[in-house]
Amino acid sequence: MLSNLLLFICILFSCFIFTAHSYNNKCLLHQETLLLQLKDELIFNSSLSTKLVRWNESGECCKWPGVECDASGHVVSLQLHDEGIYGGIGDSSSLFRFKYLQKLNLANNDFHFDLIPKGIGSLTYLTHLNLSYAGFRGQVPYEISFLKRLVSLDISSRDAFYFKTISVVHPNLEMLVQNLTELRELHLNGANMTSFHERENRGNITSSHLPNLTTLSMVGCILYGPLPKSIWQLHSLSILRLDETDLSAVSLHDLFTNFPSLTTLTLSGCRLKGSIPTSFASLTKLIHVDMSYNSLTGSLPSALFANLTKLIHVDLSSNSLAGSLPSTFFEGLSNLVHLYLEQNSFFGNIPCSLFALPSLLELDLRYNRFNGTFQLENFRSLPNLTSLRLSSNSLSVYVGNTNSSSYGGRKLKELCLSLCNLSSFPDFIKHLDLVTLDLSKNLIEGEIPSWIWGTQLDVLDLL
Ligand SMILES: *[C@@H]1O[C@H](CO)[C@@H](O)[C@H](O)[C@H]1NC(C)=O
Ligand SMILES: *[C@@H]1O[C@H](CO)[C@@H](O)[C@H](O)[C@H]1NC(C)=O
Ligand SMILES: *[C@@H]1O[C@H](CO)[C@@H](O)[C@H](O)[C@H]1NC(C)=O
Ligand SMILES: *[C@@H]1O[C@H](CO)[C@@H](O)[C@H](O)[C@H]1NC(C)=O
Ligand SMILES: *[C@@H]1O[C@H](CO)[C@@H](O)[C@H](O)[C@H]1NC(C)=O
Ligand SMILES: *[C@@H]1O[C@H](CO)[C@@H](O)[C@H](O)[C@H]1NC(C)=O
Ligand SMILES: *[C@@H]1O[C@H](CO)[C@@H](O)[C@H](O)[C@H]1NC(C)=O
Ligand SMILES: *[C@@H]1O[C@H](CO)[C@@H](O)[C@H](O)[C@H]1NC(C)=O
Numbered sequence: 001m002l003s004n005l006l007l008f009i010c011i012l013f014s015c016f017i018f019t020a021h022s023y024n025n026k027c028l029l030h031q032e033t034l035l036l037q038l039k040d041e042l043i044f045n046s047s048l049s050t051k052l053v054r055w056n057e058s059g060e061c062c063k064w065p066g067v068e069c070d071a072s073g074h075v076v077s078l079q080l081h082d083e084g085i086y087g088g089i090g091d092s093s094s095l096f097r098f099k100y101l102q103k104l105n106l107a108n109n110d111f112h113f114d115l116i117p118k119g120i121g122s123l124t125y126l127t128h129l130n131l132s133y134a135g136f137r138g139q140v141p142y143e144i145s146f147l148k149r150l151v152s153l154d155i156s157s158r159d160a161f162y163f164k165t166i167s168v169v170h171p172n173l174e175m176l177v178q179n180l181t182e183l184r185e186l187h188l189n190g191a192n193m194t195s196f197h198e199r200e201n202r203g204n205i206t207s208s209h210l211p212n213l214t215t216l217s218m219v220g221c222i223l224y225g226p227l228p229k230s231i232w233q234l235h236s237l238s239i240l241r242l243d244e245t246d247l248s249a250v251s252l253h254d255l256f257t258n259f260p261s262l263t264t265l266t267l268s269g270c271r272l273k274g275s276i277p278t279s280f281a282s283l284t285k286l287i288h289v290d291m292s293y294n295s296l297t298g299s300l301p302s303a304l305f306a307n308l309t310k311l312i313h314v315d316l317s318s319n320s321l322a323g324s325l326p327s328t329f330f331e332g333l334s335n336l337v338h339l340y341l342e343q344n345s346f347f348g349n350i351p352c353s354l355f356a357l358p359s360l361l362e363l364d365l366r367y368n369r370f371n372g373t374f375q376l377e378n379f380r381s382l383p384n385l386t387s388l389r390l391s392s393n394s395l396s397v398y399v400g401n402t403n404s405s406s407y408g409g410r411k412l413k414e415l416c417l418s419l420c421n422l423s424s425f426p427d428f429i430k431h432l433d434l435v436t437l438d439l440s441k442n443l444i445e446g447e448i449p450s451w452i453w454g455t456q457l458d459v460l461d462l463l
């Protein structure tokens with residue numbers, strides 16, 4: 001009997017839900033009024049705006065561009081990035097009266113170097129807050145720490161050089177995020193975490209504060225001294241970006257073993273020293289790695305990539321890496337799209353496993369010491385290659401006994417063969433439509449063939 005009653009109530013209830021859903025996204029009048037007030041308050045360049053300019057009384061406000069409502073008609077998402085907003089925004093702005101707001105994106109605007117308004121702390125339903133490159137500067141208000149449902153926070157800024165950056169000093173990062181336990185993504189690029197007086201305030205965040213954090217991006221943060229050790233405890237990170245941060249005191253082995261789940265690791269310009277340890281080979285989930293512009297030395301472990309078969313993007317350029325690469329070095333990297341090894345001191349033959357990477361689009365080996373002879377024909381097995389840069393090695397490149405027509409249909413757009421001991425114009429170029437061609441510093445003599453100009457050639461160097 002009781003269960004029958006319950007069933008009846010359930011049916012009634014789901015019927016109610018069904019009715020409620022049929023009113024889905026019906027704009028509530030007070031929400032529409034609030035949206036129009038907000039539009040009035042914001043100062044924006046109407047020739048850059050694509051959303052705000054189109055907000056008006058005609059039509060359903062939940063369908064206005066950049067606006068989303070929940071089933072009961074409350075605005076839950078405002079995507080106002082790239083809207084040419086250039087005025088400030090006060091604590092009493094209508095923005096802070098959208099009590100049910102879950103997602104707010106104000107990225108890429110120009111809020112005139114204003115502080116982030118404290119009013120933001122009243123939007124306690126926020127799960128996604130994106131204030132990146134919005135022209136805010138100065139200390140991030142304490143009120144951000146009230147947003148306990150935040151899953152994603154992006155307060156990246158730029159112009160650190162002109163002191164127009166976001167600061168996370170008082171309160172420091174630990175105070176701001178320690179209660180934001182749901183946080184998965186934290187982007188603090190360009191943030192100032194330096195207090196000259198209290199040197200320990202440098203962004204102490206631990207996995208006990210943020211158990212679910214998987215993305216941490218701190219590109220070009222202003223830090224006084226090295227990163228706090230606590231960051232090494234965020235073992236479940238899958239995306240870690242620390243470019244332009246001083247990691248000269250960091251052990252790469254510790255870094256690679258502390259973050260076993262990394263899919264993206266970018267450490268460009270971090271003053272990394274020493275050689276790449278074999279523990280790198282255990283990051284089997286890695287898809288994107290950038291360790292360019294460091295002072296890495298030594299040769300690469302011979303089976304470095306053996307188990308890193310998910311790699312799509314590898315950039316080790318502009319270091320002092322040396323040694324020869326075994327011919328099997330790139331075997332199995334069937335997803336690799338970009339490979340940048342330029343500006344190092346690698347020598348020996350170009351490993352032939354390179355010619356069996358079906359997905360390869362860009363290969364840059366310039367400014368190394370690769371030597372020996374090299375048959376350009378090898379690259380015929382890479383039909384989708386768009387950029388091939390072999391300049392300034394000690395190679396003697398042979399264009400070979402090519403059957404020109406078999407080069408037809410290739411997608412090569414950029415070919416750099418400066419200083420490659422070429423003695424004639426490689427005539428397979430006829431069949432390509434290059435944008436960039438560098439044949440400088442070779443032994444080529446005679447007239448420039450007319451076919452060299454192609455239809456879209458932009459850069460030509462024959463000197
Ligand atoms: C609005 O943007 C356009 C295009 O960038 C620019 O030419 C114009 O000067 C801007 N107007 C104002 C008032 O900033
Ligand atoms: C009002 O908004 C609609 C759709 O958002 C747009 O097509 C129309 O041009 C707008 N009208 C005015 C006067 O801005
Ligand atoms: C913030 O918004 C900008 C512009 O839409 C976007 O490029 C960026 O990826 C966003 N950040 C996050 C964490 O989603
Ligand atoms: C960083 O913040 C501190 C404390 O607010 C301030 O003294 C310092 O000038 C800021 N540095 C930069 C580069 O903005
Ligand atoms: C974090 O939450 C605790 C308990 O709710 C509270 O005592 C503390 O003041 C909060 N800290 C911040 C920075 O919000
Ligand atoms: C972390 O994420 C898991 C799975 O999504 C969730 O169940 C858990 O509640 C989250 N933990 C915290 C502290 O938010
Ligand atoms: C960092 O946070 C942890 C955990 O709250 C704490 O034990 C440690 O003392 C803090 N370290 C610094 C330098 O503040
Ligand atoms: C690759 O994985 C296999 C199987 O897990 C393992 O035996 C081998 O040692 C790994 N190789 C490297 C270089 O890590």
Ligand SMILES: *[C@@H]1O[C@H](CO)[C@@H](O)[C@H](O)[C@H]1NC(C)=O
Binds near residue numbers: 359
């Ligand atoms: C080349 O690109 C085409 C189109 O993007 C794709 O279908 C094809 O599978 C690619 N070939 C190889 C060998 O990856």
Ligand SMILES: *[C@@H]1O[C@H](CO)[C@@H](O)[C@H](O)[C@H]1NC(C)=O
Binds near residue numbers: 347348371372373
């Ligand atoms: C390539 O350079 C290495 C190191 O300088 C040298 O040992 C080797 O003989 C050279 N190989 C060729 C084919 O010139």
Ligand SMILES: *[C@@H]1O[C@H](CO)[C@@H](O)[C@H](O)[C@H]1NC(C)=O
Binds near residue numbers: 395396421422423
């Ligand atoms: C350069 O090419 C010429 C023939 O075109 C060859 O005789 C010479 O050995 C090559 N030089 C080097 C360093 O391989």
Ligand SMILES: *[C@@H]1O[C@H](CO)[C@@H](O)[C@H](O)[C@H]1NC(C)=O
Binds near residue numbers: 403405406
């Ligand atoms: C050149 O290659 C094409 C396509 O692979 C083939 O049909 C043709 O017979 C070849 N010509 C010569 C002279 O080998």
